[in-house]
Amino acid sequence: MIFTTTYILFLIGIGIIVGLASGLLGVGGGFLMVPLQYFALQTIGIPSDLAFRIALGTSLTCIIPTSLSGAYTHVKESKIDILKPGIMFGVFGIIGGFIGGNISTIIPTRALEILFGLLLIGIAINMFLKKDDTENEPKLKLNYLTAGIIGIVVGFFAGLLGIGGGVFIIPILTMLFGFTMVEAIGTSTIFIPFSSIGGSISYMLSGWGANILPYSIGYVNLVNFILIIIFSIPMAHYGAKIAYKINEKHLRILFAIVLVIISLKMLKILPF
Template identity: 50%
Template sequence: MMFPIEYFIGLILIGIFAGFASGLLGIGGGFIIVPLQYFLLKYIGVEPNLAMLISLGTSLAIIIPTSVSGAYRHTRSMDNILEPGIKLGIFGIFGSVLGGFSASMLSSGILEIIFGLLLLFIAVNNIVSLNKEREDARIPFNLISIGIIGFLVGFASGLLGIGGGVFLIAILTSLLGFSLIEAIGSSSVFISLTAIGGFLSYIVSGWGVSTFPYSIGYVSLINFALIVCFSVPLASIGAKYAHRVPQKKLKIIFSILVLYMGLKMLGVLP
């Protein structure tokens, strides 16, 4: 298969946008990487079902180095994010493996509706609590809450090919009493670990099945290489700006992003 020049340009643009958003907001950037890759793959004639699975698997592969770059920058500014991020991430790996395998076997239609409604709730909750610098913790940060939250967010990550940061940041700020910047930092550490589990499951489930050239399972090596070249340095720049932008502005950006994702998952937006 010959790839047209606009395909490569498209991959570079995805890397720039996804990388900056990843570092700035502590999210994996999958909400940008998955739909735009899907559009590009369909544009060059890839069958829709295969295009979707490649978009999901490659997205998680890209998220690993991108979020590590953002996490490293955050840990240089904050020393209290590494431990919660790693604890949640250990459980997240198991969830993302299960989510990744589920994506290749099940229709994610019903789960997309559930996640879409959850994202709408998160966006509304964020806007309501806009002037609160930090909410009181409603549940304790112990082994039970870490295990449940880590596993469920990890499952969503693997299933939908996203880092899971949008879910985790909202949970940490609204239920566990984290400030937004602490949640963003912890989330970038969590995503670095969780994406590994989902990425491996897409390699295994697509082994000998995927017909896309230059790919390992459902992970496209061309897409990965080109997007990562731009997303990794941009994630570091985004993380640097996250510590300069006021918390309220970050919360507004995050809420708009979550609202958009929720409406997209529910099929309200194209």
Template identity: 55%
Template sequence: MFPIEYFIGLILIGICAGFASGLLGVGGGFLIVPLQYFLLKYIGVEPDLAILISFGTSLAIIIPTSLSGAYRHTRTMDNIIKPGIRLGIFGIIGGALGGFSASMLPSRVLEIIFGLLLLFVTVNNIVNINKEKEDAKIPFNWITAGIIGLLVGFSSGLLGVGGGIFLIAILTALLGFSMIEAIATSSIFISLTAIGGFL
């Protein structure tokens, strides 16, 4: 029997993740995974199992929250649908490969990798604060969509995150997307990628 504080914790985590998804174009996994992991450990779940439950649950939550964000964004920007779907097709494959890899690795390795992810998020947000739109450094085509989709999708499945934190940085720094375009495109991408990682 789970204690009542476990269910209260899950509700609060869900609210925070949903808010982050709609506002920032990310799935909220960078919040869901560590918070749920510590919550599961608190109620006595073994770390190896707790980390995998956190990853899987995170990806399951990301699917509906990112779909909700994607729907809102596509109502105001129709130019994001094609790049979002292109990236998402390859993201599903990468997500499935990443999820399989996560199930093979020990929890301590996954904890370290996730810690590095959070460090990347922090540094990236500091570097890109108030950053202006840049010109595209590489063209956006099926080849670049395939490479980016697979790599970001793999990280999504491996770490239980939607991958938006990586994709937004790539879209703005390399492909010349504005921040709002990158956030909106990311919301479509992660709704597809999370399916592969969850499965």
């Protein structure tokens, strides 16, 4: 059987880690799920190109229920209306996610790994250097035009890289729209399911008929999906609650550190 006990336990671990990160940091968890699934799939003999496509597609599909769990808690806990801006960005994110997911299937895997790693390093540097959230000044007005442009662009990269887009939209919300870190995290959890839907559909269609793992729909593997979300959904709820009890500066630094570790691994700088 291709799905070994070690592999299954690793997927459970991914679900726990990703769920906590999703709720706590306002990300879909794709920036963790993609590389972790990618490495796990290679250990059971899946070729690197195919492993990366499966990791991308399955990650986006897992993100939908995981982020919805965190979003529900954030909407309840937030002191401001984060539902409206989250939906505004998200509706356009579906379009971008679908386009990005289709384009990713024609780009070499190594190019995607390098792009992913460099983008995360750039975002991490910005988060390290960013001043306290109390000094945020909005540089753009939130309307349908700005939400449309940003939603499509972030959704595109979400679909392209198999992530929900939280690692991109959170810095955008804090830098350009004056959101505090916690407000940006809550809004991100609402945006992410939308962008992930478009990307998931594209990976299912583009991988249809491909010779991949058993129990798969295109590049989305159902075994990975089920094992991950069983643990990621409750952990996302728990992580979202913790987010409102942590100092925002510490939350931002934690977010940046995680990004650096994952980016260095994707760039093959770290040996593990």
